[in-house]
Amino acid sequence: MTSQNGCQRTILTCHSDFSFAKEAISYHAFAYLLKPFDIEEISQAVEEAVQQSRNRQKLNRSLFASQPPERLLASEHFWLQLVSGSYQNSDADYILWDASRNSVFFDKDAHYVPCLFYISSLPFENTDLGVLSYCVKNALNEFFAEDPGWPPAIEPKPCFFLSFVSPDLFLDREAFDKHCSDLIQFFRQKFGASLQILTGEEGDYLTLQKQADLLLVQASSATESLSDGDDTEKSAMIVKKIFELVKENKAITREELASQVFLSPDYMAKVFKKETGKRISDYLSEVRLQEAKCLLTDTTRSISDIASSLSYSNFSGFSRMFKSETGLSPAEYRKKHRKAL
Numbered sequence: 001m002t003s004q005n006g007c008q009r010t011i012l013t014c015h016s017d018f019s020f021a022k023e024a025i026s027y028h029a030f031a032y033l034l035k036p037f038d039i040e041e042i043s044q045a046v047e048e049a050v051q052q053s054r055n056r057q058k059l060n061r062s063l064f065a066s067q068p069p070e071r072l073l074a075s076e077h078f079w080l081q082l083v084s085g086s087y088q089n090s091d092a093d094y095i096l097w098d099a100s101r102n103s104v105f106f107d108k109d110a111h112y113v114p115c116l117f118y119i120s121s122l123p124f125e126n127t128d129l130g131v132l133s134y135c136v137k138n139a140l141n142e143f144f145a146e147d148p149g150w151p152p153a154i155e156p157k158p159c160f161f162l163s164f165v166s167p168d169l170f171l172d173r174e175a176f177d178k179h180c181s182d183l184i185q186f187f188r189q190k191f192g193a194s195l196q197i198l199t200g201e202e203g204d205y206l207t208l209q210k211q212a213d214l215l216l217v218q219a220s221s222a223t224e225s226l227s228d229g230d231d232t233e234k235s236a237m238i239v240k241k242i243f244e245l246v247k248e249n250k251a252i253t254r255e256e257l258a259s260q261v262f263l264s265p266d267y268m269a270k271v272f273k274k275e276t277g278k279r280i281s282d283y284l285s286e287v288r289l290q291e292a293k294c295l296l297t298d299t300t301r302s303i304s305d306i307a308s309s310l311s312y313s314n315f316s317g318f319s320r321m322f323k324s325e326t327g328l329s330p331a332e333y334r335k336k337h338r339k340a341l
Contacts, residue, residue: 144169
């Protein structure tokens with residue numbers, strides 16, 4: 001019998017009846033050995049089983065590596081939809097049809113243990129979060145995706161990664177803990193990122209949404225508790241990072257900032273207010289207002305284009321904000337202060 005995590009099973013028995021051997025074969029047993037046992041025969045069977053398991057893992061890795069990027073993206077999108085509840089009113093037949101339509105393998109009878117891996121502290125300053133995300137998902141697929149048909153790791157929210165671990169591998173605590181330890185050590189050394197893990201319970205696809213939601217809530221709470229632990233130094237680092245991010249991108253949103261510092265938007269706002277005495281929404285508005293003034297006086301860009309580039313969803317909202325702060329409409333301000341170009 002071959003378990004879901006690729007282990008080869010050898011049966012040692014005193015039953016020589018062919019019907020037993022036949023049933024073992026039907027369950028893909030690697031070997032069927034009869035008493036009295038020969039130590040050399042057992043040793044050889046184990047060595048061959050180990051080699052076959054390694055060959056299968058090597059083949060699976062090569063198949064994963066050779067998958068077209070669009071196939072992997074389609075699979076990630078499908079499982080994100082499943083976890084987010086997009087299929088909660090759909091029956092299994094529709095989900096199967098939709099998966100097949102997108103060339104994604106879906107087994108309605110399969111069981112998984114959802115495991116959430118999340119970053120709980122700021123990585124090195126020069127870390128590209130896109131690269132970090134790509135590396136985390138690749139590493140999780142390397143360790144926990146059984147084969148090209150197994151669900152890939154997904155990122156339900158920035159820097160929170162959900163992996164679908166097979167129950168057999170999860171029950172093999174030594175192997176599972178070793179994988180997790182290797183992941184934590186690698187990302188700490190490579191990126192300066194602290195990776196934490198929360199595990200769910202075994203269940204089928206119908207349980208995934210509820211479990212994923214619970215794990216995300218627990219992870220968010222844990223991240224904020226860690227931030228409270230060493231309050232002064234940690235808060236100062238967070239605010240410094242916010243200033244740097246806003247300097248690089250004046251149009252960055254509150255939600256985007258929160259994801260970059262690995263906090264919920266509300267908790268980030270609380271930290272910012274405590275450190276600076278100012279609401280983060282006010283700070284962002286001030287930065288955008290100053291940038292808008294510069295763009296109005298130093299460029300020929302249209303006012304609607306300037307509004308859009310600073311994350312204002314509509315021209316009228318931008319104009320109202322600008323006039324309430326300066327006493328002039330954007331057009332009036334440009335006319336009064338425009339530099340010769």
